Amino acid sequence: MKEEWVRSTVRDIPLYYNPKVQAVRMDTSTNVLGTNPSAREVLARSADLDLNQYPTPYSDGLRQALAQRYGLHEDNFVVGNGSDEALDIIFKSFMEPGETVVAPYPSYVLHGFFVKINGGRFVTVDLRPGFQLDADAMLAAKGKLIILCTPNNPTANTFDHADVERLVQEHDGPVVVDEAYGEYADRSFLPRVEEFDNLIVTRTFSKAYGLAGMRVGYMASNLKMAGIMQRIKIPYSLNQVSERAAIAALKDTTYVDMAVDLVRRERERLSQGLESLGFKTYPSQSNFILFKSPHPSGELVKRLAEKGVLVRNFGGLRMLENCLRTTIGTRELNDLLLSKLGEVMREW
């Protein structure tokens, strides 16, 4: 194979994060309460599914359930195989090859991935101190689209609501607000999608709903934009089993409330525990915490993994030198993390 056979815009794309270690996973910011019980129950009763038939091309059942939940129309929603698929659809729908997408830095690494695989230019604007948006610079960059996630991954804080609103109001093009961790935050833009002609909000069942393994995500926008994105999406991209699990999970508000409550209770305790071991922690409005190590973070992750707990290293990124991210666990998981981290620090 010749190097030039590969599309020039994707030649330098590396494989995604794929750790091979056997350890307790506190590196993925998923739901530590385990599989959503309502989804598990529905899956156990799914022997009647006609799997010889296709699902509906646009997951109508789930879109109807979402419409009911959020007081919108089902055609405001586009459902995908994880919110990652939703992000991909957005760029396929609105970005010409070579056009620019503006995003804050540091933020979710796959935003740039989806821009690049769709032939776009990814331009970042550094967050200000306190990891807040530089809305002036983001608008001045004059991209075709703007994308951001709030709460922001990996910094864990939410962006100032007024800054996000200003971007939506003043940018002449689509603005994507990725709310993958929206259930943990106080405010959401999702109910407001009909107010704006350019707002797209993405959401997922992978975090608070406890269904990362089923790969279900969705986005909402005004009817015109959603209609375009629906046409671009690969039909049938969400399988029937996942759709059924997601509908059950959506109706079970108790589990999500429990997950959010747990995070609220444990967040402060875990932060304090990390501080008392000598780490600097950053404020979180999500189900994970960013913290800074006094030692090289790559080596720290390795030594901690050898003791059976995996957190994610972000220390190689500019502005995040020696920073790590951990999921906020159950009380027991957090105690395990703190005790193993304590051992690592003492042995250093």
Ligand SMILES: Cc1ncc(COP(=O)(O)O)c(C=O)c1O
């Ligand atoms: C900010 C953000 N957006 C999107 C995703 C993707 O979620 P999904 O599992 O729905 O593809 C993640 C997953 O970690 C994320 O952190």
